[in-house]
Amino acid sequence: MDEQSRIILAIASRMLSYPSDDYRHDQSDIFAAIMEDLDSEVLRQKLNHAMMPLSQLPLSIIKEQYVETFDLKEKTGLYLTAHELGDSRKRGMELITLQTMIQNAGFVYRLDELADYIPLLYEFLAVTEDSEETALLQTRISLVTARIHKFLTEDSLYRAIFSILLDEVFKGIKLEELEKLEQSRENPDLDPMPYPLMYQ
Numbered sequence: 001m002d003e004q005s006r007i008i009l010a011i012a013s014r015m016l017s018y019p020s021d022d023y024r025h026d027q028s029d030i031f032a033a034i035m036e037d038l039d040s041e042v043l044r045q046k047l048n049h050a051m052m053p054l055s056q057l058p059l060s061i062i063k064e065q066y067v068e069t070f071d072l073k074e075k076t077g078l079y080l081t082a083h084e085l086g087d088s089r090k091r092g093m094e095l096i097t098l099q100t101m102i103q104n105a106g107f108v109y110r111l112d113e114l115a116d117y118i119p120l121l122y123e124f125l126a127v128t129e130d131s132e133e134t135a136l137l138q139t140r141i142s143l144v145t146a147r148i149h150k151f152l153t154e155d156s157l158y159r160a161i162f163s164i165l166l167d168e169v170f171k172g173i174k175l176e177e178l179e180k181l182e183q184s185r186e187n188p189d190l191d192p193m194p195y196p197l198m199y200q
Helices: 005-015 023-037 039-058 059-072 080-084 090-104 118-127 132-151 159-168 175-184
Strands: none
Touching: 005 023, 005 039, 005 118, 005 159, 023 039, 023 059, 039 059, 080 175, 090 118, 118 159, 118 175, 132 159, 132 175
């Protein structure tokens, strides 16, 4: 992965993390990284444009929009295995696998975050050396990034950063790959229960 892609991933990780009370300070750091670490003027303008709405709204509104966008809608949630596996019981094992890979790479993260939290995984890819494991993870994340982007509304505060990720980092995703992801997910069993149930 080239250096520009790593910088974009690090910026996206910060932009897509839950807006804490230090959010304004975080925004200043993001704007500084855009100006100081990226050589492309076109890319700097695109990222500044993506950041601008988030810098102009009150923090309370941003928190509401974040929860509405990512926490209350399954199709735009920020958890990798939820997109890949739906409600499958396999998610627990996959979380353990991800956690082990991240820890073995020496990457330190807050223990109150699940290992498949996408902003965390963006940061992990940004700072970790390339390997077969990270290449596979990057492919998985690219498909889920495309899936989230697909379901974000045109007026979403966060659509622009997902567009940049797809244009600059996760390029060349094919429609059939997204369709395969959709088909592999397990949905909750909502069929009516057979009644009467007999207990012994």
